[in-house]
Amino acid sequence: MEPFLYNLFSDRQIIRLGPWFLQKFIARRIARKRAPKSRESYRKIGGGSPILAITKQQARALEEALGNSGDYLVRSCMRYWHPFASEILPELAREGVGEIIALPLYPQYSVATTGSSLTDLNRTADRLKLPFTIREIRSWPDQPQYIRCLAGRIREGLGRFKSTPEVVYSAHSLPQKFIDEGDPYVDDLHKTISALEKITGIQGHLCYQSRSGPVEWLEPSTPDMLRRLASSGCRNILMVPISFVSDHVETLYEIDMLYRDMAAELGMELRSTRALNDDPEFIGALRDLVLSQPSAPAAM
Ligand SMILES: C=CC1=C(C)c2cc3[nH]c(cc4nc(cc5[nH]c(cc1n2)c(C)c5CCC(=O)O)C(CCC(=O)O)=C4C)c(C)c3C=C
Ligand SMILES: [Fe+2]
Numbered sequence: 001m002e003p004f005l006y007n008l009f010s011d012r013q014i015i016r017l018g019p020w021f022l023q024k025f026i027a028r029r030i031a032r033k034r035a036p037k038s039r040e041s042y043r044k045i046g047g048g049s050p051i052l053a054i055t056k057q058q059a060r061a062l063e064e065a066l067g068n069s070g071d072y073l074v075r076s077c078m079r080y081w082h083p084f085a086s087e088i089l090p091e092l093a094r095e096g097v098g099e100i101i102a103l104p105l106y107p108q109y110s111v112a113t114t115g116s117s118l119t120d121l122n123r124t125a126d127r128l129k130l131p132f133t134i135r136e137i138r139s140w141p142d143q144p145q146y147i148r149c150l151a152g153r154i155r156e157g158l159g160r161f162k163s164t165p166e167v168v169y170s171a172h173s174l175p176q177k178f179i180d181e182g183d184p185y186v187d188d189l190h191k192t193i194s195a196l197e198k199i200t201g202i203q204g205h206l207c208y209q210s211r212s213g214p215v216e217w218l219e220p221s222t223p224d225m226l227r228r229l230a231s232s233g234c235r236n237i238l239m240v241p242i243s244f245v246s247d248h249v250e251t252l253y254e255i256d257m258l259y260r261d262m263a264a265e266l267g268m269e270l271r272s273t274r275a276l277n278d279d280p281e282f283i284g285a286l287r288d289l290v291l292s293q294p295s296a297p298a299a300m
């Protein structure tokens with residue numbers, strides 16, 4: 001846990017801890033302090049995150065889906081833990097790959113997530129002197145198949161309640177400072193939500209989960225939203241994790257345990273939509289994103 005958190009808090013694109021020369025020193029101390037709390041969350045979901053296994057399944061399914069559209073290898077890498085770009089890029093070079101399409105698994109762009117991952121990928125290729133052409137898919141908040149798949153999850157979720165629930169979109173939070181400095185994350189979230197609501201015809205509520213430090217984070221927080229809905233008489237909540245495409249600690253622990261219990265204490269039943277994971281329709285969305293790149297061979 002601690003080395004993973006150290007890598008995360010060492011990244012100045014996600015958090016600035018004083019002047020650059022103190023970053024790693026402070027990162028180590030924060031990682032040490034936070035590790036027990038993080039470890040406890042991962043323990044509650046079985047002792048580790050399923051995010052890598054699911055991402056690998058997505059990669060395999062995407063490679064298969066691209067199979068008759070050209071010669072594609074699909075590999076996944078992570079930003080703060082293995083497999084790093086520095087492990088995957090040399091492997092791709094050995095396989096004779098010349099061109100890389102970078103597909104961030106964040107539908108909505110933020111400097112803290114997609115931005116940092118793309119920086120890491122490009123820097124690593126430069127550092128290792130690997131002469132790839134790297135094409136970047138920067139964001140895809142309203143990709144039609146992705147939206148259809150998510151809308152399907154919402155319809156399925158609604159069917160599990162006896163009386164109609166309120167739809168609550170819970171996005172990962174971000175310090176407000178990012179938005180003030182021009183980060184498009186919130187605009188991208190609104191793009192996803194308005195595309196969804198065109199299909200479902202249902203209006204939901206956007207809120208932000210998993211704040212993790214003493215700065216001003218996006219509002220309203222998911223716990224505040226739960227309290228607000230409870231006091232307005234709401235009894236059922238369908239929570240849609242809107243900024244994630246797989247299951248991991250933020251969905252399995254925070255939503256399915258922490259927020260569900262919080263809602264129960266407020267007299268509400270909370271259920272969440274199923275993650276997209278390797279759903280064939282979602283993999284079809286990823287395939288279309290790859291094939292919509294200018295240099296990609298046309299679909300057959
Ligand atoms: C859209 C997704 C995400 C945004 C935006 C994001 C911003 C962000 N995150 C941290 C700090 C932590 N994130 C941690 C885990 C984590 N974060 C995301 C996604 C976004 N983060 C995911 C999918 C995960 C879980 C991965 C997994 O292993 O299951 C953690 C570690 C866990 C914990 O201790 O809570 C930290 C820390 C910041 C500071 C930030 C915005 C600046
Ligand atoms: Fe995070």
Ligand SMILES: [Fe+2]
Pocket residue numbers: 172210250
């Ligand atoms: Fe987080």
